[in-house]
Amino acid sequence: METKKTAVYIDGYNLYYGRLRGTAYKWLDLVRLFEDLLRIQDGVPPVQMVKFFSAHALARFASHGEASITAQQSYHRALETLYPDRFAITLGTHSMDRTGALLPAVRPGVPYNRNDRVRVWKIEEKQTDVNLAMAMYRDAAKGLYDHVVLCSNDSDAEPVLKALREDFPDLLIGVVTPVPPPDPAKGAPRGVSASLSKHAHWTRRYLLDGELEAAQLPPRVPTKKKPIRKPEHW
Template sequence: MRTACFIDGYNVFYGLVAGTSFKWLNLPSLIQHIVHVEAPESQLTSIDFFTSGVKPSLASRGSQSKEAQDTYLRALIAKGVVVHYGRHQLEARNAPRFISKQSPPSRLDQVAIWKLEEKETDVHIAISMYRLASRQASLPAEERVQQLVLVSADTDMTPALKAIKEDFPDLRLGVILPHREGTKRTTPGSLKNHSHWMRRLVTTEELAAHQLPERVPTKKRPAIKPEYW
């Protein structure tokens, strides 16, 4: 069963690898492993990865964080992953002051903040999945994708899954939640309702087993695992 995978990079980073030693993640290898476990007849044919560039001024390690992200993306591209870039939008806003969890927010007590939002990613993923689904009927049978897999826990993707399931009933839909073992996360029921199968968490053992080699050959200079990763 030919399978195309669509990955929300922001979800993967903060759901699976942030704060761990597993940031140099071999996504193609991990995704192939998971889809084979969930649907043994699956054959992974493409991976599309959606992300936005780190803003050095807001990153914990400044330009070093940006360089690490760029290096990792070069490694993924060398492994056959197609990377799509969105953007971050930074705006000055007002928000209720946080006092404690026991004190409710008040519009009468607000402070100025910088609000950072990732833009375009969800829409880009949704459109890409739907467009791929719509193209299948015009392809020879041996080239058609029979399964789409979404790697995200973002319920904003629910309308896209619902539309694809209704309009292309022959396509199987899988969802991999980028939830690391041991973290307390709620399973988004709206995604589950519109998929044929769902993987709810990724184990520490799986993350450790699917790491890239420290040096990944590319068309230019090799992508080398950042020292602090």
């Protein structure tokens, strides 16, 4: 009897800004994290592949400049080194609108004034949504996996989940929402995208700090040449 298989598709931008930004958990072992999460999910086959979709960092807009580029590359290489047959990265691009948009200014100690506006450049990650959706659908069409998991809270992924449910009724679909758990002290948390969860067979609504902490990469990842070290600011 053929072993059933799971593939995980991660929107890297959504994971970073929804859950990892500002935390100490960015050096995250994505394969281990989802192995741990799905091991306790009833009826879910083992994780065979994790596919990560993002874009290159832009040095001129990053907090650490060129060091941010190096850090991102080190992170990607660490995962590819540890999981050469189980982890794949697809990188899109960025577009920048230098004409920008006029948005209300935030000035400390000054009441909000919608007429006080400043021009802000608009930077957008391009191709990630399409790359992720295409990968999910093509893998399903090839019959590669019995169960697919989307890690995102972006409603732009709704069309591919809807298509998968309609075109491949035997395919099991899960959604992991990359947001922190509710914290009454911080007010209402960001909600789970209902447009995604309605097409899923199951939904994981948050990621705990303890789960992220337990799935960190080692500070030093050996390679055949120079080891990959966790960046100081990562």
